[in-house]
Structure formats: structure tokens, C-alpha cells
Amino acid sequence: xxxxxxxxxxxxxxxxxxxxxxCVLALTVLxxxxxxxxxxxxxxxxxxxxxxxxxxxxxxxxxxDLLTRxxxxxxxxxxxxxxxxxxxxxxxxxxxxxxxxxxxxxxEAVMRVVDAFLSxxxxxxxxxxxTALGASTAHALLAIGVASAPGIARIVRSQxxxxxxxxxxxxxxxxxxxxxxxxxxEILPNLLPPIVIEAxxxxxxxxxxxxxxSFLGLGVQPPTADWGLMIREARQHIFLSPWPLLxxxxxxxxxxxxxxxxxxxxxDRLAGRA
Amino acid sequence: MSGQxxxxxxxxxxxxxxxxxxxxxxRALREVSLEIEGGEVFGIAGESGSGKSTLAYAIMRDLAPNxxxxxxxxxxxxxxxxxxxxxxxxxxxxxRIAMVYQDPKSALNPSMRIGPQxxxxxxxxxxxxxxxxxxxxxxxxxxVNIPDPPAVARAYPxxxxxxxxxRVVIAMALAGDPALLIMDEPTTGLDVTTQARxxxxxxxxxxxxxxxxxxxxxDLAVIAQVSDRVGILYAGELVESAPAAQLFHRPAHPYTxxxxxxxxxIDLARAFRPIRGRLPDLTRRPEGCVFAPRCDFLEDACTxxxxxxxxxxxxxxxxxxxxxTAMAAPPMRQExxxxxxxxxxxxxxxxxxxxxxHYDEPGALTRWLGLARPPVHALDDxxxxxxxxxxxxxxxxxxxxxxxxxxxxxxxxxxxxxAVTVRRRQSGAEVTSDxxxxxxxxxxxxxxxxSLNPMKRVAAILDRPLAIQGVPRxxxxxxxxxxxxxxxxxxxxxxxxxxxxxxxxxxRVAIARAFATGPELVVLDEPLSALxxxxxxxxxxxxxxxxxxxDATYVFISHDLSLVRHLADRIGVMYLGRVVELGTVDEVFxxxxxxxxxxxxxxxxxxDPSVRAPTVRLEGTVxxxxxxxxxxxxxxxxxxxxxxxxxxxxxxxxxxxGTHWLACxxxxxxxxxxxxVRPASEPDA
Numbered sequence: 001x002x003x004x005x006x007x008x009x010x011x012x013x014x015x016x017x018x019x020x021x022x023c024v025l026a027l028t029v030l031x032x033x034x035x036x037x038x039x040x041x042x043x044x045x046x047x048x049x050x051x052x053x054x055x056x057x058x059x060x061x062x063x064x065d066l067l068t069r070x071x072x073x074x075x076x077x078x079x080x081x082x083x084x085x086x087x088x089x090x091x092x093x094x095x096x097x098x099x100x101x102x103x104x105x106x107x108e109a110v111m112r113v114v115d116a117f118l119s120x121x122x123x124x125x126x127x128x129x130x131t132a133l134g135a136s137t138a139h140a141l142l143a144i145g146v147a148s149a150p151g152i153a154r155i156v157r158s159q160x161x162x163x164x165x166x167x168x169x170x171x172x173x174x175x176x177x178x179x180x181x182x183x184x185x186e187i188l189p190n191l192l193p194p195i196v197i198e199a200x201x202x203x204x205x206x207x208x209x210x211x212x213x214s215f216l217g218l219g220v221q222p223p224t225a226d227w228g229l230m231i232r233e234a235r236q237h238i239f240l241s242p243w244p245l246l247x248x249x250x251x252x253x254x255x256x257x258x259x260x261x262x263x264x265x266x267x268d269r270l271a272g273r274a
Numbered sequence: 275m276s277g278q279x280x281x282x283x284x285x286x287x288x289x290x291x292x293x294x295x296x297x298x299x300x301r302a303l304r305e306v307s308l309e310i311e312g313g314e315v316f317g318i319a320g321e322s323g324s325g326k327s328t329l330a331y332a333i334m335r336d337l338a339p340n341x342x343x344x345x346x347x348x349x350x351x352x353x354x355x356x357x358x359x360x361x362x363x364x365x366x367x368x369x370r371i372a373m374v375y376q377d378p379k380s381a382l383n384p385s386m387r388i389g390p391q392x393x394x395x396x397x398x399x400x401x402x403x404x405x406x407x408x409x410x411x412x413x414x415x416x417x418v419n420i421p422d423p424p425a426v427a428r429a430y431p432x433x434x435x436x437x438x439x440x441r442v443v444i445a446m447a448l449a450g451d452p453a454l455l456i457m458d459e460p461t462t463g464l465d466v467t468t469q470a471r472x473x474x475x476x477x478x479x480x481x482x483x484x485x486x487x488x489x490x491x492x493d494l495a496v497i498a499q500v501s502d503r504v505g506i507l508y509a510g511e512l513v514e515s516a517p518a519a520q521l522f523h524r525p526a527h528p529y530t531x532x533x534x535x536x537x538x539x540i541d542l543a544r545a546f547r548p549i550r551g552r553l554p555d556l557t558r559r560p561e562g563c564v565f566a567p568r569c570d571f572l573e574d575a576c577t578x579x580x581x582x583x584x585x586x587x588x589x590x591x592x593x594x595x596x597x598x599t600a601m602a603a604p605p606m607r608q609e610x611x612x613x614x615x616x617x618x619x620x621x622x623x624x625x626x627x628x629x630x631x632h633y634d635e636p637g638a639l640t641r642w643l644g645l646a647r648p649p650v651h652a653l654d655d656x657x658x659x660x661x662x663x664x665x666x667x668x669x670x671x672x673x674x675x676x677x678x679x680x681x682x683x684x685x686x687x688x689x690x691x692x693a694v695t696v697r698r699r700q701s702g703a704e705v706t707s708d709x710x711x712x713x714x715x716x717x718x719x720x721x722x723x724x725s726l727n728p729m730k731r732v733a734a735i736l737d738r739p740l741a742i743q744g745v746p747r748x749x750x751x752x753x754x755x756x757x758x759x760x761x762x763x764x765x766x767x768x769x770x771x772x773x774x775x776x777x778x779x780x781x782r783v784a785i786a787r788a789f790a791t792g793p794e795l796v797v798l799d800e801p802l803s804a805l806x807x808x809x810x811x812x813x814x815x816x817x818x819x820x821x822x823x824x825d826a827t828y829v830f831i832s833h834d835l836s837l838v839r840h841l842a843d844r845i846g847v848m849y850l851g852r853v854v855e856l857g858t859v860d861e862v863f864x865x866x867x868x869x870x871x872x873x874x875x876x877x878x879x880x881x882d883p884s885v886r887a888p889t890v891r892l893e894g895t896v897x898x899x900x901x902x903x904x905x906x907x908x909x910x911x912x913x914x915x916x917x918x919x920x921x922x923x924x925x926x927x928x929x930x931x932g933t934h935w936l937a938c939x940x941x942x943x944x945x946x947x948x949x950x951v952r953p954a955s956e957p958d959a
Contacts, residue, residue, distance in 0.1 A: 167725040171787070174684055175739045176712030189729035 014265025020258030028074035037065040039072045039225050048241040058243040060234065070247045072225035077255060080141055080220075081207035085199050087145025088206075092152025093188075093195065099153070100160030101183050111157065117150040123209055130218045140219035144209045148202055155198050159191045166190075197267045204259030211252055227252045281352055282309040283453050283486035284333070289346035291325075291332050298557035302328040304564075305346065306512045307583075308505055310486040312453065315476070317501030317518070318490045319533070321806040322777070323553050324507040326490045330458045333488070334373055335363055351453060369399045369450030376459040378439035382431040388415075388442055389427030395449040414445040417482070419475055435895040437468035441475065448483065455479075456488045461496060465671035466833070467892045469496070470877035474889070476500050492807070494537060495836075495879035498522050499886065503589070506530050509554055509564045516590035518883040526584075526592040528600045529565045536807045540836035540878050541885075541952050548812035552776050563594070571596045571603070622659035623699055623795055623827050624683060629656045629692035631678050650899045652678040654851040655692070657927075660795065662699045665821075665828040667842035667859075669835055669874070673896055674848040676831045680797045683829065684717050699794050699825070713743055716793040720800035722780035726772040732758070732783055733768040739790040757786040761816055778809035782816065789820050797829045802837060814841065835878055839863060844933070847871045850899060850907040856927065857934035863952055866945030868936050869912050875951040890951075906939065916940060 008015040027034065036056070043063035051058045057066040099110040117125070122144075129143035163169070164187060172182045213219030214228030222229060227248035234244035291303040302325045310316040320326040331337050333348055335355060348355040350371060358366070375381045383391055392414055393407035402410050408427075415423035418441040431439055440460055447455055457476070461469040477500065480487060491497050497504055498518060505515040506529065514527035525531045532549040539546070551568035554560055560567060562577035569576065573596060581595045594600065631653040636646030653675040660666050660683075668676040681687045683694050696705045696715055705711050719725035726735060736754045745753065755765060761782040772780055781801060788796055798817070802810045821828060832838050838845055838859070845862040847855040847870065855868040862871060873890040892911045897903055903910050909920040919939050927935045930942055938945065 167719045167721060168727040170681075170686060171717070171719060171725050171784075172738075174686055174712070174717045175787075175791075176709065176742050177738070186727055186730075190727070192729075 011265050011269055013261040014269055017258050017261030017263075017265050020254060021262055024074060024078070024255050024258060027071055028078055031068075031071040031075060035065070035068040035071050037068045039064075039068060040223050041065065041068075048237070048244075050241070051243065057247050058241065060230070060244040061237050061240075066243060066247045069225045069230060070227070070251050073227040073230055073248055074251060074255070076137070076220055076224060076226040077207045077210065077252070080137070080144070080210035081203045081259075083141045084144035084206040084210065085148060085203045087141065088148035088152050088202065089195070089199060091146065091149035093156050093191075095149070096153035096156030097160050097183050097188060097191070100157035101164055101179070101187065103161075103164075107157070111154075114150045114153050114157075118154065122147040122151070122205075123212060126209055126213065127216075127218065130213060135218045135221065137220045137224070140210050140213045143213070144206050147209075148206060152195075152198060152202070155194060156191060159194050160187055163187050163190045193266075193270045197263050197270070200259050200266065201263035204256040204263075207252070207259070208256055283312045283314075283351060284308075284310045284488070285347075285349040286329075286333075287347045287349070289329075289332060289348060290344040291328055291337065292342055292344050293338065294340045294342065295557070300556045301344075301510055301559060302341070302556065303332065303510045304559075306507075306510075307346075308512065308515060310454070310488060310503075312486050313480060313484045314503065315480055315487040315489055315501045317497035317504040318488065318507055319492070319494050319497045319504060320490075320507035321492060321533075321553070321808060323509065323556070325510040326492075326507050327458055328510075329507070330373065330456050330488070330490055333454075333456060334367060334371065336367075365399075368395065369401075370452055371454045371456065372447035372450060372452040373456040373458065374440070374443050374447050374460045376462050378436065378443045378463075379431065381443045382439060384431050386430075387427065388429055388431065388434070392427075392442070392446050392449060395446050399450050401450060410449075411445075414448055415442070417448060417479075418442075418445045419471075419478070420445070435468070436464050437471060437895065440464065440472060444472075444475065444479075448479070451483070452485050454488065455483075455485045456490070458490045459492065460489075462491070462493070466835075466877040467671065467873055468895075470879070470889050471891065473499050473879065493879070494522075494533060494807070495881040498881045498883045499879040501883070506533070509556060509559070511564050511593060513565065513594070514590075514592040516586070516592075517588075520587060520590050522882055523884075524601060526586045526590065526597040526601045527565075527594045528569045528571050528596075530592075531600060532568075532570075533807060534881060536811055537881055538810070538834070538837045538840045540839055540875075540880060546811050546814070546840055548810070548815070549808035550812075552778070552809075571600045620662035620664065621699075621702065622697065623662045624660040624694060624696045624829075626656055626658050626660075626679070626683065626694050627692055629679070629682060629694060630654050630690045631675075631682055631687060632690045635690070648900045651851050651902050652899060653682070654902070656851075656853050658846055658853060658856060660827060660829055661844075663825060663827055664843040665830055665841060667830045667832060667838040667845045668848060669832055669838055669845060670848035671833060671874075671896065673850070673899060675851040676848050677799060679848070680717070680799050680829060680831050683795075684715060684797055685711065686717075696795060699827070709743070713791040714793055715795045715797070716788040716791065717797045717799060718781075718784055718788045718801045721804045722772070722777065722784045723804070725784050726780055728772055731769050731771055732763075732775075735772075735783060736786055736790055739787060743791055753790070757790055760789070760820065761786040776809075777805050778813060781805060781813055785813070785816060785820070789824070792824060793826060794824075795827045795829070797831065799831045800833070801830075803832070803834065810837075835875060847874070850896060850902055852907055852937070853927065854908065854937045855935065857930070861930070861932075861934040864950055865948045866930055866934075866936060866942055867948065867951070868908075868938050868945075869914050869940070870908050872948070872951055873913070906937070914940060 041064060046059050046063040047061055049055050049059040055065050057070065059065055095110065099107045125147040126143040129146060130139050133139040169182060169186060172186050210219055211228030214226050215232045217232065220226035220229050230248040231245055238245055286306060286308050288305045288307055289303055290305055293300040293302055306329065308316065318326050318329065332343065343356060389408060389411050392411035396402040396407040396410055411427060412423045415426055420426050420441050461472050464472065473496065489500050501518045504518050504521045505512050506527065508529050514521065514530045521530065525534060535547050536549055549568055554564060554567060562579055563581050566572055566576045575595055581593050583591045583593050584597055586592050586597055632649035633652055635649045640646045656679060668679060670676050682689055697703060698705060705714055733754055736757050737750055740750045740753055758765065758767060763779060763782055802813055805813060830842055842859055844858050846853050847862065847868060849870050855862060855871050873892050876890045890913055894911050897910055905921045905923050906925050909915050916939050925937045925939045927937045930936050
């Protein structure tokens with residue numbers, strides 16, 4: 001008990017963010033066991049139910065249980081958010097690391113290309129990619145991942161510039177380490193804290209972006225449960241029942257806030273230690 | 275103020291300060307008492323973690339937010355500083371009490387010219403009107419011996435050298451005509467020749483301004499040169515306090531003795547031995563005497579309770595139960611030599627021929643556009659040999675090219691022209707393959723904080739060079755343990771991160787890494803200068819042992835001539851990218867001297883207040899390496915410049931006798947007739 005209160009008092013954003021993420025993670029992972037109905041189970045007679053005993057959060061226009069769909073929608077959101085950021089890291093980290101380490105003209109050239117990508121709003125870029133490839137969950141993931149890579153590359157590059165002048169890099173060169181080892185074995189471990197902060201804030205953004213794509217009909221396709229898609233479908237019936245809109249909307253907001261608080265908390269924690 | 279009765283300018287009584295940290299309460303100062311009279315310089319000496327800066331900040335009432343004054347009083351001219359309201363404090367701070375910090379660059383506002391910056395202080399404290407302030411600023415600049423004050427007043431801080439900047443900071447501190455001046459390591463970032471001038475200034479100021487000066491330094495030699503009375507801080511306690519001559523000649527506390535014995539004395543008058551153990555954890559201070567775990571004179575009573583301050587003599591006190599025994603014990607002498615001093619001339623293991631390194635060479639485009647700036651001449655046409663088994667020291671002030679030379683030898687930099695060849699000692703064969711080179715030639719860097727990757731554990735750090743050389747995994751694990759043992763660290767260190775080690779321990783790990791591959795040539799780039807005095811000698815012992823075991827050759831890069839006198843066989847003195855003198859230690863320390871070597875040797879403070887070496891003053895500052903002077907590079911500052919020949923003709927290295935080489939136009943006979951700078955005391959065996 002005391003350790004929990006102490007953790008909350010020491011770093012409230014980190015404690016609250018961790019709590020929210022733990023809940024979201026537990027609920028989505030355990031969704032098949034927790035959900036009272038099947039995801040696609042329709043009951044035309046029970047359309048637009050208010051929250052009640054039979055349906056804790058009510059039902060949507062096909063009479064599907066909203067609690068079930070919100071829980072399963074979280075799976076799609078986390079999958080897309082984490083997957084897209086993982087892809088972004090996979091692309092952005094090596095580019096930023098190599099560019100910063102190489103320095104000079106290589107760095108200059110790479111960074112101008114990155115700047116060109118950065119000058120598009122990330123969502124607009126994701127939209128372009130999805131439009132070109134066609135609407136599907138996989139393409140949404142790819143689009144958001146690629147769109148987040150330039151920003152990650154920039155952050156990693158600037159941190160690399162700061163670390164590469166440390167003497168341990170020189171010491172590695174003096175003992176004959178290869179450039180690849182110096183980049184990934186010596187410099188990269190020192191970049192992990194900023195990368196973790198950046199990534200956790202970006203996951204929130206990626207979830208929002210994927211929901212936006214689904215909302216526009218360019219991401220996850222029906223009948224898959226997805227928060228963005230649920231909002232899209234609920235929009236037409238908002239005056240009949242607000243519940244189909246409120247449930248995914250609140251879940252989305254809470255999850256994004258969770259990731260942002262977590263990222264901020266980690267940053268404060270690391271800054272305090274330095 | 276001076277008209278009042280003999281009231282001390284500063285009186286500190288039983289001051290205790292602690293910091294709240296996640297690991298517990300760190301007791302940074304415990305019951306420290308001292309008094310400073312007006313016109314007196316009180317020196318505080320201590321190693322890192324002794325609490326000397328905490329003391330300064332406590333007086334300034336500028337402690338970190340997690341600090342707490344746990345008890346005691348600080349009285350300034352009779353007024354209790356700790357009880358002062360913020361606005362009363364503002365009137366005193368910066369005016370009646372002023373502070374000079376270690377790093378002048380961060381103490382000055384980079385976007386403001388010097389003149390207005392000083393005038394601002396005067397205006398804030400309403401000491402002068404606007405026009406008056408500008409005139410007073412010039413007076414203050416003159417007071418700190420700045421040549422041409424109007425020109426300096428118009429300059430921005432970055433246009434001044436470090437020594438000049440520190441003078442400006444001192445001038446600002448003097449603006450309010452302070453009754454107490456606190457100087458916290460004011461010369462630590464400066465070169466020796468610059469330091470010598472600042473110390474002179476402090477001595478002058480004491481006569482001129484009559485302020486009490488609290489001078490804080492880790493360097494006992496500097497403290498010996500400036501102080502009237504000295505206090506020694508250890509782990510937050512004032513363990514001894516005495517008039518300077520008393521303290522340095524008849525130290526009573528075992529820690530003071532240990533510190534003095536730990537110094538590499540340039541005149542070889544003292545031992546050079548480490549203090550065993552390490553600073554206690556300040557969250558868990560030992561029950562009895564704080565120094566007990568490291569003390570040579572320990573007895574049972576020492577560990578029971580904190581010893582009281584014992585009166586040793588007139589205004590000489592020591593917090594020790596056994597000071598009488600400690601004082602009576604004969605001085606410890608122990609000769610330490612890193613070098614072999616064999617006398618015979620071995621074959622060269624590294625030959626440096628006409629080596630030149632220019633940084634920042636302009637590219638073709640900037641040259642074509644006419645925007646090219648001249649390159650930085652880091653190293654120019656240096657030729658020397660490193661002989662098998664010797665310790666060759668490269669000395670000189672910052673910017674002389676010694677580090678560049680070391681890195682060129684290591685092939686960490688590509689030379690602009692010239693070449694370095696490395697040969698195997700046994701076979702005489704030239705080392706050509708890259709893998710062999712990386713195995714045979716190694717380096718130890720100055721600062722283990724940055725030369726060890728903070729995210730890697732000791733085991734991984736030591737494993738890596740072996741892995742690169744293709745040692746099989748099982749053999750590596752054994753070898754890593756051996757290495758750790760060789761640098762006298764136990765296996766418990768294997769899984770620690772560098773931040774869990776002390777400075778000395780970190781440097782041991784860095785040394786173990788360098789020796790992992792059984793090297794023949796090791797470049798030591800200032801390996802001791804980031805360490806505390808008490809651990810320096812033990813690292814030297816380690817280097818000595820490793821060298822004799824492996825029959826390795828050392829290139830020892832250092833700015834510290836005292837250390838070099840103890841450790842080297844031969845010395846190369848460098849100035850602005852050139853070697854100006856080269857010879858055995860005895861040859862370099864005796865006439866004939868190169869005028870620069872002479873100035874350098876005379877600038878070194880010794881930990882003895884009765885020895886004040888006649889300093890050869892070097893005027894001006896080191897010229898820009900982008901535009902090095904023509905002819906002899908030292909001619910712009912040389913006190914014994916001959917005339918035009920020095921400006922026009924570059925002096926070649928000429929043979930003085932045997933193995934001694936000098937680059938100077940002054941006839942050797944004239945140089946030989948000069949008196950020696952350092953007393954010619956012979957080292958005891």
C-alpha cells in the first residue's frame with residue numbers, strides 16, 4: 001500500500017498512465033473470456049438498447065452488445081497502434097542512427113529527404129498511402145508506420161549526434177569495433193530512454209490515426225470490431241442513441257491519455273535521475 | 275566595517291547540512307566550525323565528496339532545494355546569515371559577499387559585452403550611476419591586472435581566453451567592494467601558466483582590498499601557495515585547521531598526512547603513496563572517526579565515537595585522538611617510478627615522422643568561393659621515436675597537440691601528412707594488419723565517466739576486446755575474471771554498471787580493457803587527471819605492475835609536470851603543435867631549458883608555503899592555432915626573445931647533449947648558464 005502511494009506521489013503521470021494501460025491491456029487480452037456475447041452476434045429485436053442488466057453498455061443498430069464490441073475494438077486499436085509504431089521504429093531507428101553516426105554530407109542528404117517527408121502532415125501521408133494501396137487493416141498499419149518513421153528518425157539522429165562524441169565511441173574504434181557494432185552495440189543502448197518516451201507517445205497517436213482512417217472508411221473494414229469504425233457507424237444514429245458513439249469514443253480517449261501520461265512519466269523519471 | 279572591533283568577517287559555528295536523496299539522507303557537512311578575519315585567505319582543501327562546495331553554497335544561502343541546514347550558524351560581520359530575510363539577503367549577496375566560480379564561461383553572460391556586464395552589477399546594487407558605472411568597470415578591470423581595459427570592456431566573453439574570463443569574473447565579484455570573497459576552484463579549468471598568474475592576482479588582491487577570502491580547491495599545492503590558514507575537509511568534516519606553514523610542515527591529522535604523501539611532488543621531496551580504501555558512504559557514516567576505516571593509526575577508541583577537536587598548537591586543531599602519535603611518526607617515503615630508467619637505448623617501437631594534422635581543411639567549394647579559413651594547425655611536422663620499454667611523456671598546455679599526437683599514433687585520426695609506424699618489440703616487424711594493430715596498440719582515456727559505456731556492465735566492457743580478437747567464449751570468461759583481478763577488483767564488480775563504481779574503480783576497469791589483449795604500446799591520455807589525489811598513486815602502482823609484467827611501452831600524455839617527473843623516462847614538451855624540447859626527465863628538468871619549458875616548470879605550485887618559486891611570467895595568451903605565429907611559435911610570449919630571427923626563422927630541434935634536444939635560437943651556452951628552476955633534490959631510493 002505504502003509503495004503504491006509513494007509511487008503515485010513521486011510521479012503521478014507515470015503511475016496513472018501505467019494503471020490505465022494495464023487495465024486496457026488486461027481487458028483487451030482477456031476480451032474473449034470477459035465478453036458476454038459474440039463479437040458479431042446480432043439481435044435485431046434488441047437494437048439501440050440503453051445500458052441495462054442484459055447489455056451492460058447497451059447495443060448498436062444491429063443489436064450487437066456494445067461492451068463486447070468495445071472490448072474487441074481495443075484489440076484492433078492496440079494491434080494497429082503498437083504494430084504501426086514497431087514498423088516506424090524498424091524504419092526510423094536505423095535511418096536516424098546511421099545518418100547521425102555518418103555525419104557530414106550523408107547526414108545532410110538523408111535529413112533533407114526526412115524533412116521532405118516531415119513537411120506532410122502524418123495523417124495526410126497515411127491517407128495517401130492507403131488511397132494508393134486500397135483500404136484494409138494491413139494497409140492502415142503500413143501507412144501509419146511509414147508515416148511515423150521520419151519523426152522517429154529525426155529524434156534518433158539528434159540523440160545519436162549527442163552520444164557519438166562520447167569517449168566510449170572513440171574507445172570502441174580504438175579496439176577495432178566495426179561501425180555497425182558501434183552504432184547498434186554502443187550507441188543504440190544509450191538511445192533507448194528517448195526512444196521509449198517517443199514510442200509510447202507515438203502509440204497513442206497511431207491509435208488515433210488508425211481510428212481516423214477507419215472512421216473515413218479507409219482502414220479496418222466491417223464487420224471487424226474497431227473503435228473508429230464503431231464511431232463511423234454510430235454517427236448516423238446519434239439522435240436515436242448516443243451509446244454506440246460514447247462507448248468507443250471514451251475508450252479511445254482513455255487509451256490515448258494512458259499512453260501520453262506513460263510517456264510523459266517516463267521522461268520525467270529519466271530526467272530526474274540524470 | 276574595518277573600524278569595528280576585531281570581529282571575524284565570517285564565523286561558522288557547528289554547521290551541518292544534509293541532502294535528502296532517494297537513498298537516504300546524505301550528511302554533506304557535519305559540525306564544521308571556522309573563522310576568517312578580514313584580509314585573510316582561508317584555504318579549504320578536500321577531495322570530491324568532501325563537502326567543500328556545499329560549504330560555499332551554504333554561505334551564499336544558495337543550496338539545492340533538497341538540502342537542509344541541520345544545525346549551526348553562519349555569521350557574517352556579526353549578522354546571522356541563516357536567519358536573514360530574502361530582501362536583506364539580496365543586499366548582502368553579490369555585494370558584501372561575492373563568489374567566483376570554477377567555470378568562468380558559464381558565469382558570464384555570453385551575449386553581453388564585458389563593460390556593461392560589470393556596470394550592471396554596480397547599477398543593481400546602486401553603487402554607481404550609469405556613466406559612473408562604466409568608468410568604475412574600467413577601474414575594476416585594471417584592478418585585476420587586465421591589460422588595455424577599454425578594449426576588454428568592449429569585447430564579448432567568447433573573445434577572451436579562459437584566464438582573462440576568470441579575471442573578469444573576479445572583477446565583477448569585487449564590484450561591490452565585498453568583505454568576503456568566496457573562490458570555488460577558480461583555477462581548476464585553467465592551464466598552469468595561466469593559473470600562476472591568477473594565484474599572483476589573488477595574493478595582490480589580499481593586500482589591496484582587505485577582504486576575507488575563502489579559497490576552495492582540491493589542489494593542495496594551490497592552497498599552499500595562496501592561504502594564510504588552511505582547513506582540511508574530509509567526508510563533510512573539518513578534520514584539521516591550522517596556519518598554512520604549520521599544516522604543510524607539521525600535519526597532525528592522519529588524513530592530512532595521507533593527502534600530502536599522496537601528491538606527486540615535483541621536487542621529489544615527498545612520497546607519492548595512495549590512501550587506502552575509499553570515501554565512506556555519506557548516508558551511512560561510520561560510528562566513530564569518519565576517517566577510521568582508512569587510517570594508519572587506528573585504535574579501538576577511534577571507532578567508538580566521533581573524536582573531539584584536539585588543540586595541537588596555537589590556532590591549530592585536529593579532530594583526531596592520536597594526533598600526537600601521527601605527528602611524531604616519521605614521514606612515509608616510497609619512491610614511485612613508472613619508467614624503467616634503464617639508460618640503454620632500445621630500438622624504436624613507434625616512429626613518428628614529419629607528422630602533421632590540420633583540422634577543418636577548407637573544401638574545394640569554399641576555397642573557390644574565397645570563403646576558406648585557414649585550417650587549425652593541431653600538429654605540425656613532429657618527428658620523434660618511442661623506444662621499446664620506455665615511458666615517454668608528452669607534456670604541454672591545452673591546445674599544444676599532445677592529444678592529437680596520441681590519437682594519430684592510435685590511428686584514430688588520419689594524418690594530413692607524415693607517417694607513424696609501429697613495430698613489434700621482439701621481432702622488429704612492422705605492424706601492418708588492422709587486427710594486429712588493434713591488439714598491440716591500446717589507449718586509456720582521461721575520463722572514465724565518458725570512456726566507459728554507461729549502459730554496459732563491467733563484464734561486457736572487458737569481454738568486447740577479446741571477442742573482437744576472436745578469443746573463444748569460454749576462454750573469454752576466464753580472461754575477464756583474470757583481468758579484473760589484475761586491476762585488483764573482485765568478481766562482484768563483473769555485473770555492475772559504471773555508475774556504481776567510484777572514479778578510481780572506473781579507471782581501473784578502463785585500464786583492464788586496454789590491457790585485455792596483451793598490448794605492447796599503450797597510450798595513456800591523462801589517465802590520472804580525473805581522479806582524486808588519494809587514488810592517483812594506486813592507479814600508478816597498477817600501471818607500473820602491468821607494464822613490467824607485459825614489458826609494455828607507454829606514451830604518457832599529461833599536463834601535470836609533477837606527475838611526469840615521477841613517472842616518465844623521457845619527456846617531449848609541446849607548444850602549439852610542435853615539440854620544442856625532448857630529453858630524459860633529468861635533462862628536461864635541468865638547464866639548458868627551452869624558454870617555454872622554463873616558464874612551465876616555474877609555474878607549478880608546490881604544496882609547501884615556504885617554497886615560492888620565482889615564476890617566469892608568460893604574457894598574453896596562446897595564439898590561435900588557425901594562424902600560428904611565423905618563425906618560432908613561442909616568440910609572441912617568449913620572455914627571452916632574441917629579435918627578428920625568432921619571428922622569421924623556425925628554430926630546428928638541435929642536439930644539446932646526448933639525448934637532449936631543443937628548438938630555440940638562443941645559443942646553447944647561454945641557456946646552459948641559466949639557473950635551474952626546480953631544486954636539484956635527488957630522489958631517495
